[in-house]
Amino acid sequence: MTKAFKALYISQEEGKFKKEIKALNISDLPENDVLIRVSYSSLNYKDALSASGNKGVTRKFPHVPGIDAAGIVVKSSTKDFKEGDLVLVTGFDLGMNTWGGFGEYISVPSSWIVALPDGLSLLEAMRFGTAGLTAGLSVEKVITGGITPDQGEIIVSGATGGVGSMATAILSKLGFDVAAISGKNENDFLTSALGASQILKRDEFIEKYNSKPLSSSDFAAGIDNVGGPTLSGILKSVKQNGIVTCCGNVSSADLNTSVFPFILRGITLTGIDSAQASMALRKKVWQLLAKDWKPVHLDMMVQEIGLDELADKLEELLKGQAKGRYVLKHD
Numbered sequence: 351m352t353k354a355f356k357a358l359y360i361s362q363e364e365g366k367f368k369k370e371i372k373a374l375n376i377s378d379l380p381e382n383d384v385l386i387r388v389s390y391s392s393l394n395y396k397d398a399l400s401a402s403g404n405k406g407v408t409r410k411f412p413h414v415p416g417i418d419a420a421g422i423v424v425k426s427s428t429k430d431f432k433e434g435d436l437v438l439v440t441g442f443d444l445g446m447n448t449w450g451g452f453g454e455y456i457s458v459p460s461s462w463i464v465a466l467p468d469g470l471s472l473l474e475a476m477r478f479g480t481a482g483l484t485a486g487l488s489v490e491k492v493i494t495g496g497i498t499p500d501q502g503e504i505i506v507s508g509a510t511g512g513v514g515s516m517a518t519a520i521l522s523k524l525g526f527d528v529a530a531i532s533g534k535n536e537n538d539f540l541t542s543a544l545g546a547s548q549i550l551k552r553d554e555f556i557e558k559y560n561s562k563p564l565s566s567s568d569f570a571a572g573i574d575n576v577g578g579p580t581l582s583g584i585l586k587s588v589k590q591n592g593i594v595t596c597c598g599n600v601s602s603a604d605l606n607t608s609v610f611p612f613i614l615r616g617i618t619l620t621g622i623d624s625a626q627a628s629m630a631l632r633k634k635v636w637q638l639l640a641k642d643w644k645p646v647h648l649d650m651m652v653q654e655i656g657l658d659e660l661a662d663k664l665e666e667l668l669k670g671q672a673k674g675r676y677v678l679k680h681d
């Protein structure tokens with residue numbers, strides 16, 4: 351099949367990485383079960399790393415990033431999906447070494463695809479995107495770990511970022527009080543749009559909760575998206591038998607802790623890997639996001655952008671300056 355399409359194309363020239371909007375052809379895509387015309391893709395920190403040439407994310411260049419996509423099946427060689435089906439893809443190898451959602455078409459194995467659940471539009475699916483799924487998986491761990499709203503506040507880090515903003519909004523929709531840690535002065539966004547009940551300045555949080563082996567147990571559970579001293583502080587500030595999830599390393603990949611939160615408070619630290627989450631768990635969380643877990647102000651949390659704005663927004667993400675989420679809309 352030959353058909354031209356547009357994509358954000360990252361190439362490497364003399365050790366430097368160049369971003370450009372380029373016309374590609376469907377025959378440039380890998381042979382896979384299902385060809386999807388992408389309507390929307392969301393912007394994630396991993397995309398910013400891939401687009402800047404980070405070899406830990408993308409080994410081979412030239413490359414088209416975009417670790418998630420929602421769109422319409424245009425060709426399928428499996429009985430699981432047919433032309434016209436509305437679908438979404440997140441994680442696995444999409445946008446890493448398989449060309450991703452920053453192109454108008456993707457070609458992927460059917461085992462990566464989730465049928466769009468009832469109650470969710472293609473745009474809403476990517477308003478959530480990988481960050482929303484990751485937040486949903488984190489909230490699911492907290493809830494299946496037995497934490498209920500009456501047990502106290504949930505502490506969420508990187509609260510204005512993609513995963514943090516989604517986690518804050520989902521938890522407040524479910525009736526939890528959320529203490530949001532942020533390095534920015536975005537109190538209105540955190541309280542009005544996301545529903546946080548308390549805002550903690552990142553530096554003050556680290557100073558208060560990370561200076562001793564254990565600190566006051568103030569929170570029922572924690573959702574950490576940044577790692578480093580923030581995660582250490584969260585582990586020390588969660589109550590007996592609390593759950594702490596960990597999914598990211600924006601601050602640092604290091605975790606300096608002791609055994610005390612685990613042996614004196616029975617804290618569980620649990621990792622989140624949305625890229626390789628089982629299909630059963632993905633479907634469960636997407637169904638919840640489509641209905642009961644859908645934040646009240648989901649539309650306010652996400653700005654739509656076009657291909658021409660993508661490179662600048664990826665730079666913003668890389669510098670930790672993004673607020674909420676961006677969704678790329680293809681023409």
Ligand SMILES: NC(=O)c1ccc[n+]([C@@H]2O[C@H](COP(=O)([O-])OP(=O)(O)OC[C@H]3O[C@@H](n4cnc5c(N)ncnc54)[C@H](OP(=O)(O)O)[C@@H]3O)[C@@H](O)[C@H]2O)c1
Pocket residue numbers: 394395396480481484507508509510511512513514531532533534552575576580596597598599600601602622623624625667668669670671672673674
């Ligand atoms: N494991 C998984 O499945 C999975 C899935 C998605 C993302 N992730 C990872 O999760 C992390 C967050 O992703 P995201 O998409 O939410 O990224 P993002 O939109 O860039 O948000 C990250 C947020 O972290 C905070 N931050 C920035 N620099 C910081 C620093 N030096 N120290 C502490 N906090 C800092 C900022 O929020 P404030 O200014 O409000 O503090 C920023 O908005 C990334 O590491 C990403 O790779 C993992």
